[in-house]
Structure formats: structure tokens, C-alpha cells
Amino acid sequence: xxxxxxxxxxxxxxxxxxxxxxxxxxxxxxxxxxxxxxxxxxxxxxxxxxxxxxxxxxxxxxxxxxxxxxxxxxxxxxxxxxxxxxxxxxxxxxxxxxxxxxxxxxxxxxxxxxxxxxxxxxxxxxxxxxxxxxxxxxxxxxxxxxxxxxxxxxxxxxxxxxxxxxxxxxxxxxxxxxxxxxxxxxxxxxxxxxxxxxxxxxxxxxxxxxxxxxxxxxxxxxxxxxxxxxxxxxxxxxxxxxxxxxxxxxxxxxxxxxxxxxxxxxxxxxxxxxxxxxxxxxxxxxxxxxxxxxxxxxxxxxxxxxxxxxxxxxxxxxxxxxxxxxxxxxxxxxxxxxxxxxxxxxxxxxxxxxxxxx
Numbered sequence: 001x002x003x004x005x006x007x008x009x010x011x012x013x014x015x016x017x018x019x020x021x022x023x024x025x026x027x028x029x030x031x032x033x034x035x036x037x038x039x040x041x042x043x044x045x046x047x048x049x050x051x052x053x054x055x056x057x058x059x060x061x062x063x064x065x066x067x068x069x070x071x072x073x074x075x076x077x078x079x080x081x082x083x084x085x086x087x088x089x090x091x092x093x094x095x096x097x098x099x100x101x102x103x104x105x106x107x108x109x110x111x112x113x114x115x116x117x118x119x120x121x122x123x124x125x126x127x128x129x130x131x132x133x134x135x136x137x138x139x140x141x142x143x144x145x146x147x148x149x150x151x152x153x154x155x156x157x158x159x160x161x162x163x164x165x166x167x168x169x170x171x172x173x174x175x176x177x178x179x180x181x182x183x184x185x186x187x188x189x190x191x192x193x194x195x196x197x198x199x200x201x202x203x204x205x206x207x208x209x210x211x212x213x214x215x216x217x218x219x220x221x222x223x224x225x226x227x228x229x230x231x232x233x234x235x236x237x238x239x240x241x242x243x244x245x246x247x248x249x250x251x252x253x254x255x256x257x258x259x260x261x262x263x264x265x266x267x268x269x270x271x272x273x274x275x276x277x278x279x280x281x282x283x284x285x286x287x288x289x290x291x292x293x294x295x296x297x298x299x300x301x302x303x304x305x306x307x308x309x310x311x312x313x314x315x316x317x318x319x320x321x322x323x324x325x326x327x328x329x330x331x332x333x334x335x336x337x338x339x340x341x342x343x344x345x346x347x348x349x350x351x352x353x354x355x356x357x358x
Contacts, residue, residue: 132147
């Protein structure tokens with residue numbers, strides 16, 4: 001660009017037009033979704049159409065404030081004015097009734113949704129550290145301890161309501177992954193399956209249903225184990241699972257024939273990831289398998305790159321390439337590493353790697 005072109009561009013600059021292009025206010029979209037989820041507006045609307053007054057009564061909200069909030073929910077395409085019979089649209093005046101959009105339906109409870117996810121990722125435990133993202137980039141150190149005086153997992157131990165939303169998030173995201181895992185992995189003959197960092201137990205529960213003769217062991221932090229207990233009790237599997245409250249950075253239950261690590265290494269820096277895998281190698285008998293399912297860092301831009309920066313900000317972890325996962329496994333004492341296609345998600349940026357304890 002020449003100096004003349006730059007001058008013409010700067011002279012033509014319009015802040016109002018530029019706001020629509022840069023959209024610096026877009027940060028609020030997630031908080032709006034969280035507010036709508038916490039207020040249970042989507043539950044109040046369900047599959048029907050309701051007035052602001054009816055919604056306000058159902059959720060016990062201040063009606064004028066709710067009307068203003070519904071307008072910004074409309075802006076983010078979570079609700080829409082519902083056309084009345086005989087009308088082509090809701091018109092430009094007051095909204096008579098509201099209805100959910102397809103995106104808004106994803107905030108309902110009691111059905112498969114992303115309600116817990118929307119609350120968890122937009123709650124203070126995750127959003128406040130992001131305020132220091134520039135410092136994280138400068139220093140390479142996560143921001144959670146700076147903001148809260150404790151690490152990410154200690155924060156959840158101290159804030160059980162946010163921890164529950166996080167557990168709901170893990171459960172909803174794990175259902176599909178669990179189905180893909182059992183469709184991709186040979187599990188016949190397994191006797192003891194150790195799920196490391198596996199709360200809330202969705203994956204292990206699905207694996208145990210696939211292998212009726214096996215027992216399971218789930219290791220996670222004390223605050224997380226309670227959520228796993230609920231999962232196994234609802235699934236009728238409590239008698240087949242041992243729940244271990246502990247820290248995998250120090251020790252992993254011994255004697256498993258199969259060790260599962262799903263989306264665990266991504267939350268760890270290289271040193272902690274190496275220590276965890278070393279702990280698994282110490283606990284596993286020769287010939288035991290370790291199966292890793294985690295986000296894969298590729299040259300093609302995807303949501304994993306956003307996840308990767310989130311790990312950087314919150315925990316100091318990172319998404320890794322397939323080769324980086326292989327090197328970590330080999331250094332810890334696992335060989336015969338081979339990548340398996342993840343059924344139904346063969347092109348997704350997800351690495352499924354099977355290895356054997358040497």
C-alpha cells in the first residue's frame with residue numbers, strides 16, 4: 001500500500017462502520033448465552049411461543065429488564081419475535097411473543113444440549129483469566145493463579161456451582177466421543193480399565209457397557225469424583241467401578257490392563273504431561289495398553305487453535321501434534337504407538353493413539 005493510499009484510507013475512516021467490521025463488543029455474546037442459560041429462558045419457552053410477561057412470571061424476573069435482555073438475545077440469534085396468526089412478521093413495534101431459534105434450543109435443560117457448556121465456559125473461572133491474555137502471551141505463564149491465587153482445578157474445588165457446570169460440559173461433550181471410542185477400539189478381553197482424570201465418568205461408563213466382564217477404576221481430584229459417582233449410580237454400574245480421589249501428577253492406580261487418557265494431556269504443560277505418562281508406565285504391567293484421545297494441533301485452522309489458547313491461559317496446557325504425542329509416550333516407556341481412525345470423525349482434529357507398555 002502506497003503512502004497516498006494509506007492517507008486516503010485514513011481520511012475515509014468511519015468509526016461507526018469500523019465497529020461493524022471489528023465487532024469489539026462480540027465478547028458479550030458468550031455472557032448473554034450464559035445469562036439466558038442460568039435464567040432458564042429456553043426452558044420457559046420450550047417449543048412454544050410466550051410473551052415477555054409470561055416468561056417473566058415463569059422465571060421470576062423483572063419484566064422491563066427481561067424485555068431489554070431478550071432484545072440482545074435476539075441480536076445473538078438465540079430468540080426471535082414470533083409472528084402471530086395472519087401476520088407476516090412481528091412488525092417493528094413491541095414484541096407480542098417470543099420463540100426459540102435453533103441456537104436457543106441448545107440452551108434447554110433436560111434434553112441433549114450445550115446449556116452446561118455455555119454456563120461453564122462463560123463463568124468467571126474461565127473468563128476472568130482471559131482478561132490477562134496479553135500477559136500470558138508475553139510471559140508464557142497461565143493467568144488463573146494470578147487472577148484467583150490458585151490453579152484452575154483448585155478454583156473449581158472452591159466454587160462447586162461452577163464445578164458442576166463444568167462437569168455437565170464434560171458429560172455432554174463426552175457422549176459422542178465415548179461412542180466413537182468404543183466403535184474404534186478393540187476392547188475384548190479387557191479385565192480392568194483405568195480412566196485417568198475421567199470425571200464425570202461418561203466415557204468409562206460407556207466402555208464398561210461394551211465389556212460386561214471388566215471392572216473400572218476412575219481417578220480424579222476429590223471435588224470431581226462426586227460427579228462421577230452420580231454418573232455410575234444412574235447407569236447402574238456403581239458396583240463395577242472403584243472411584244479413587246487423588247492427583248495423577250503424583251500417582252496412578254496400578255494393575256490396569258487398559259489405561260484411558262481422554263482430553264487430559266491438553267490441560268498439562270510438557271513437564272506435567274511427561275510426569276503423568278511416567279506415572280502411568282510405573283502403574284501399568286508390561287503389555288498393558290494406554291489409549292490417548294486428545295485434540296490434535298494441525299496446520300489447518302480449526303476450533304482446536306482457540307482451545308489451544310484457552311489451555312494456555314487457564315492451565316498452561318497445549319494441544320499437540322501427533323508426533324508430539326508419540327514422543328511423550330515413547331519417552332515414558334510406551335511403544336508400538338499407532339494411530340487409530342476415530343469412527344465417524346476420521347477428518348476431525350482429534351488424535352486417537354494406542355500404545356503398549358514396554
